[in-house]
Amino acid sequence: MPTINVYKRDLENLVNMSLSDKTIEDKFPMMGVEVEEIFEEIKNNKKEKIIQFSVNPDRPDYLSVEGLARGFRGFIGIDKGIPKYEVKESNVEVYVEDVELRPYCAFAIVRNVIVDDMVLDSIINLQEKLHWTIGRDRKKIAIGIHDFDKVNPPFCYKEIGGNELKFEPLGYDVEMTPEEILQKHEKGIKYAHLITNNRYPIILDKDGNVLSMPPIINGNLTKITTNTRNLLIDITGTDKNAVENTLNILVSAFADRGGTIYKVIVKDKKDIKIYPDLTPKTDEVDLEFINKRLGLDLNPGEVINALRKARMDAEYNYEKNNIIVKIPAYRVDILHKVDFTEEVAIHYGYDKFTGKFPHVATIGEKHTLEKKFDFIRNIMIGYGFFEVMNLTLSNQEVLFKKMKIDMDDNKYVEVLKPASLEHRVVRPSILPLLLETLYTNKHNELPQKIFEVGDCVVIDENDKHLYTKCKNVGKVAFAIIHPNANFNELKSYAEGLLREIDIDYTLENYHHPSFIDGRCAKIISNEGKTIGYFGELHPEVILNFDLEYPIVGFEMEL
Secondary structure, eight states: EEEEEEHHHHHHHHTTTTOOOOHHHHHHHHHTTTTEEEEEEETTTEEEEEEEEEETTGGGGGGGGGHHHHHHHHHHHSSSSOOOOOOOOOOOEEEOOOOOOOHHHHHHHHEEOOHHHHHHHHHHHHHHHHHTTTTTTOOOOOOOEEEEEGSSEEEEEEEOOTOOOOOTTOOOSBBBHHHHHHSSSHHHHHHHHOOOOOOOEEEOOTTTOOOEETEEEEEEGOOOOOOOEEEEEEEEESSSHHHHHHHHHHHHHHHTOOEEEEOOOOOSSEEEEEEEEOOOEEEEEEHHHHHHHHHHOOOOHHHHHHHHTTTTTEEEETTTEEEEEOOOTTTTOSSSHHHHHHHHHHHHOOOGOOOOOOOOSSOOOHHHHHHHHHHHHHHHHHOEEEOOOOOOOOOOIIIIIIITTGGGOOEEEEEEOSSSSEEEEEESHHHHHHHHHHHHTSSOOOOEEEEEEEEEEEEEETTOOOTTTTEEEEEEEEEEEEEOOOOHHHHHHHHHHHTTTOOOOEEEEEOOOEEEEEEEEEEEEETTEEEEEEEOOOOHHHHTTOOOOOOOEEEEEO
16 A cells, blocks of 8 residues: 655644644544554754555545545544635636647646645655556656746647757756657656657647656756745646546645645647536435445434545435435545445444344354365475465566466456556466565575465356356465476375375376476366466576576466
């Protein structure tokens, strides 16, 4: 989960009350934000207390001190209902030409923001956290925050060639072309892979000054300082909803700082849009739906009070016997009625929930498959293997590319909104993760013998009873690494395991891209189904995981 560091003094100013360390440690976890640590740091020759919060990725509005203060004031009942942000008219316009690479953009102006060192740190940190979470490391959205007083509207957003102009990128006092920025600037080198068509998105003002080269770097001209009072915000990207949602989160944070939001008119060849749009969304939720899932018997007034503490507006609908809820524009995480249920649980108070014995006249016991897992664990430990437990989420790089497996030939389940780029695919196989574990333990002596028993998720489009067309499959995998690891050693362990779990099987030669040809076998059950494979890993696979010795591996479906 992303973490943010917040100055305690800044948090207290925004909440408008003093907070003891104990209050912070007790209250914030109850509103769904973990307190990792509280420590002191010297800032501008003054000792400042810093609080490190761990924020769920589904709450990007909590990735800043402004959002945390806004949520906390609601949680303790100081403020209730949707925050009222006035959005004033302006005549500032942005002209959008054809931008193939990142076609969506949104702009806003926020005036009269007092920028001190703490606010400046907050702006930079919020920008980077939103880049990482909503932006998927700038792939979906890129953010530019500029000193509005240093440029002249109207603005233009377009694509140019790599050598059409020069400007000073942020942090440099030397002018560079877009191509030179990708080759020499640290941000250009890091994000060069996002420029795929040799055309460079650029934002210019009336006089041709460069504000930004999204998604790479802003111009030095519009750098934010403690003298800045008026901000121009640009969001560009490949996903329209992500662009608009990010803008709403940012302007709400700056409005909480006392800033005044102004609209910007965005014109392209087909349409005219006005940003930001902070109009609340409206939804409905049944009282019974909430009570049934929480095991409570709340009346409409209690539910409405909880939702208002969550900084939403809510009212009872007598005709339908449900609650009409208005959702603020910065709450981009509300997708389903279950989300309202969670908000009611948080703001009703987790500490008020009490345990209940289920009305079931049976005694629980382990599932048959779990018993089998335990039995296999005992066998493998008896063979001298160490058990490891990896996450069930990984990525295409580890699961396929490093294993020499063509992703186009394999269907897999990908997480829609992963917490990080490293954890975006639900594993269909365990063996690649064992190789990662071996890499992590390169410093330990050899031989190393490790195994894992656990669930994988595979696509099954032929099963008409599966609504999701995918299913959980239990698998066992093990790997051995040492200078003399070979097929015969592996085969003895494989046959020993198959014998102990009483499986009738036959072995056949198997061609698998991850293994050396002629040194890999597949396991066929007496029903004629291939249930597993084992063999000597291909040298290229071993090098892909930055390992140096022969490795043999086994994997089988249970």
